Amino acid sequence: MSHADARRRQLHVPQRHAAEIKDGFEELRRQLPFACSHNGRIMSKATLLQKTAHHVKKLRSRENFLLEEINRLNRIVLYLNTQLENEKKMGQIYRQIQAFDKVYDSGS
Numbered sequence: 001m002s003h004a005d006a007r008r009r010q011l012h013v014p015q016r017h018a019a020e021i022k023d024g025f026e027e028l029r030r031q032l033p034f035a036c037s038h039n040g041r042i043m044s045k046a047t048l049l050q051k052t053a054h055h056v057k058k059l060r061s062r063e064n065f066l067l068e069e070i071n072r073l074n075r076i077v078l079y080l081n082t083q084l085e086n087e088k089k090m091g092q093i094y095r096q097i098q099a100f101d102k103v104y105d106s107g108s
Contacts, residue, residue, distance in 0.1 A: 028052060 025045055029035040034051055035043055043051070 025048065028048055029043070032048075032052060032055060034055065035048055
């Protein structure tokens, strides 16, 4: 590769990098509900990044809330399953007592 080819390749790197950044901002604008243009004006990149950071914080907070809710509901399910098992055991004991009472009553 000649020196001129190397120089041309170096010139394209910043342009490619700038294009990738531009594409990234365009993708953010497409994906985020608040990033739509209002009155034909496009939100500035700085504002877009600030609002995106705020949106991500809200999403993380919501995710944490939902994970805590899942854990709370799992504890309730565990408790209810334990109660159900206890009720089944009590039902078995009750049936055994009834059977014993029948045998005892018929023997008297």
